[in-house]
Amino acid sequence: xxxxxxxxxxxxxxxxxxxxxxxxxxxxxxxxxxxxxxxxxxxxxxxxxxxxxxxxxxxxxxxxxxxxxxxxxxxxxxxxxxxxxxxxxxxxxxxxxxxxxxxxxxxxxxxxxxxxxxxxxxxxxxxxxxxxxxxxxxxxxxxxxxxxxxxxxxxxxxxxxxxxxxxxxxxxxxxxxxxxxxxxxxxxxxxxxxxxxxxxxxxxxxxxxxxxxxxxxxxxxxxxxxxxxxxxxxxxxxxxxxxxxxxxxxxxxxxxxxxxxxxxxxxxxxxxxxxxxxxxxxxxxxxxxxxxxxxxxxxxxxxxxxxxxxxxxxxxxxxxxxxxxxxxxxxxxxxxxxxxxxxxxxxxxxxxxxxxxxxxxxxxxxxxxxxxxxxxxxxxxxxxxxxxxxxxxxxxxxxxxxxxxxxxxxxxxxxxxxxxxxxxxxxxxxxxxxxxxxxxxxxxxxxxxxxxxxxxxxxxxxxxxxxxxxxxxxxxxxxxxxxxxxxxxxxxxxxxxxx
Numbered sequence: 001x002x003x004x005x006x007x008x009x010x011x012x013x014x015x016x017x018x019x020x021x022x023x024x025x026x027x028x029x030x031x032x033x034x035x036x037x038x039x040x041x042x043x044x045x046x047x048x049x050x051x052x053x054x055x056x057x058x059x060x061x062x063x064x065x066x067x068x069x070x071x072x073x074x075x076x077x078x079x080x081x082x083x084x085x086x087x088x089x090x091x092x093x094x095x096x097x098x099x100x101x102x103x104x105x106x107x108x109x110x111x112x113x114x115x116x117x118x119x120x121x122x123x124x125x126x127x128x129x130x131x132x133x134x135x136x137x138x139x140x141x142x143x144x145x146x147x148x149x150x151x152x153x154x155x156x157x158x159x160x161x162x163x164x165x166x167x168x169x170x171x172x173x174x175x176x177x178x179x180x181x182x183x184x185x186x187x188x189x190x191x192x193x194x195x196x197x198x199x200x201x202x203x204x205x206x207x208x209x210x211x212x213x214x215x216x217x218x219x220x221x222x223x224x225x226x227x228x229x230x231x232x233x234x235x236x237x238x239x240x241x242x243x244x245x246x247x248x249x250x251x252x253x254x255x256x257x258x259x260x261x262x263x264x265x266x267x268x269x270x271x272x273x274x275x276x277x278x279x280x281x282x283x284x285x286x287x288x289x290x291x292x293x294x295x296x297x298x299x300x301x302x303x304x305x306x307x308x309x310x311x312x313x314x315x316x317x318x319x320x321x322x323x324x325x326x327x328x329x330x331x332x333x334x335x336x337x338x339x340x341x342x343x344x345x346x347x348x349x350x351x352x353x354x355x356x357x358x359x360x361x362x363x364x365x366x367x368x369x370x371x372x373x374x375x376x377x378x379x380x381x382x383x384x385x386x387x388x389x390x391x392x393x394x395x396x397x398x399x400x401x402x403x404x405x406x407x408x409x410x411x412x413x414x415x416x417x418x419x420x421x422x423x424x425x426x427x428x429x430x431x432x433x434x435x436x437x438x439x440x441x442x443x444x445x446x447x448x449x450x451x452x453x454x455x456x457x458x459x460x461x462x463x464x465x466x467x468x469x470x471x472x473x474x475x476x477x478x479x480x481x482x483x484x485x486x487x488x489x490x491x492x493x494x495x496x497x498x499x
Contacts, residue, residue: 003034003041004059007066015432015447016225018067020054028070028078035083041066042353044466045445046080046090047459048098050125053077054459056434056445058353065372067434067447072100079105086352086466093499097123097189109138112182112498123190142168142176150480154183161494169480177475177483179468184498192458197223197297197426197448200455204446205292207460208496213239213246214439215460216295218446221374221435223297226450227426234420235299236375241413242282242291242300243437244406245310248317249278250440251399251406254491258396259328261484262337270324274317281309299423307414314407325400338393342474342486345390354466356442357398358490362390368438377438382409392489428453439463441493462496 010027012019023031035041044065045056057066070077079102080087091102092111099121102108113120115134119127147168154162164180188207192200197219204219205212217239224231231239256271279289284306286294294301328334344354349362359366367384369377385401387394432449442463449457471490475483 003031003038003057004061004064004066006031006034007041007057007068010068013069013432015067015434016228018056018065018434020432021066021068023068023070025070025073025078031068032078032080032083035080039350042350043080043084043086044353044443045447045459045461046087046094047447047461048072048094048100049449049457050098050123053094053100054447055080056447056461063371075099076101076103079103081106086469089465089469089497095121097121097499099124099126110182112185114182122187137164137180139166139178139180140176144170144175146170147175154180163494165483167475167480167483172479172481174475174478174480174483177472179472181468181494182498184495186495186498188460188499189458192455194454196453197227197450197455200458201296202293204460205295207499208462208464208493209290209292210250211246211439211441211444211462211493211496212290212292213242213295214437214444215446215462216293217243217437218435218444219448219460220295220297221437222433222446222448223426223435223450225433225435226431226448227297227429227433228431229298229424229426231299232421232424233375233418234303235422237413237417238300238304238422239295240376241304241310241410241417242286242294243439244410244413245278245282246291247440248314248403248406248410249275249282251403252278252317254488255324255396255399257488257491258338258392258485259334261488262334264331264334267324267328270320274313274320277313277316278310281313284309296423298426299421301422303422304417310410310414314410317403318407321400321403328396335393337482337485338396339389339391341392341482342471342478342489343389343391344470344474346388348470348473349390352466352470354442354463354470356440356463356467357395357402358463358467358470359442360385361387361394361398363388366443368436368443372436374436376413380409380412392485395489426453441467441491460499462493464492464494464496468492468497 010021010023040061042058052069054069088107091105096113115132117130120130150167152165154164162183166178168176192203205216207215252271252275256268259267283289344362346363349359349364434447437444445461447459
């Protein structure tokens, strides 16, 4: 049997809108074996609770999204990472938080637990005192002549999030990059348990602050699915307005920052000016520059106060964007730094199911607004830019193209806002739901289980889980001096994977 057939043959448990296929340990082992030779079924996310391990798959053959789970047997389960390399970081995180052992996994080193926690497996019902030694962490070996290592972080020169980057280089050429995260672990999943969706929404909004709207939408949609309610039409449209504003603002910041890391000062100045104008417009419209806590389960927290400043900011961006792109193209020294640098091969992008500008710059045509789609995007026609080169230049150009699409979407959304209520109440329900949203980085997923209106278990998957590993691959064969440029072209979230 192929992998998709094994998944579909399993009995289902209720989960909205994707029924959860419950696999036995034997069926799970057969699935792992089948995935070894099946490239059509992509792993999108992996998480756990105290008794089960869950996976979300995408069957590229027919476009289905398949949710599956397996019971943890005597504290262990068959590892998925030999068949899907992207599962490795998830398996390490699951072990640190719940104590479940991925038998046969490709990497059993700690991920979130750096040896400073008081307890091992703090989300397990049987958490034990931690006996793990603290840093230094272990890194993978590299073979070759005249190799040396460069350690960067977790504390950096700028005011940025902490992460450790261990370079193994031969002269200036990078042989291996290994990334060590987990320094921002906040215990978010544990803090959300036992709270109502409305109370827990504040944690979802702060998982990765630059994606506060996208994470809030995914969380709200998961809670609404579990409660079998739908947000009002006006709230749905306002959510999309905020999401597209967030997308444009972040793309503006990233385009400027990429050029800045190539020491080209004019572009970050202009992109930054427009980003600041758009953040100011967001404040005028929704009362917060990042629109944090404006999306809540059941709808939105407040109405649109002003759309004139938004439209004015969009017109200014649209008017100057072609000229900024011409400036980018006309300076050969700038283009030389971008083209061919930090290339991610299309086969790796598909193997890791990377979304957003990282995936689309390397030919992966995937956007949750289009499939499985959600309101209001399912009723709107729009382009999803796609390139094949997979380098820094392609990731820059995808961002610019996506800004143009989002500006058009924003005008249509603002012109078509319906009247009506902004929220609906959430019942004290018990159930399971999964929600999604297309953030500026890519696809965001949230799963939760409610018990009497309170969260019993939850997981929020940021796109960075599947993009960070590709940054490691993109750096091989490049020079050390190009790392800041490549890193900024990915702009993965540290906080988003530390939970």
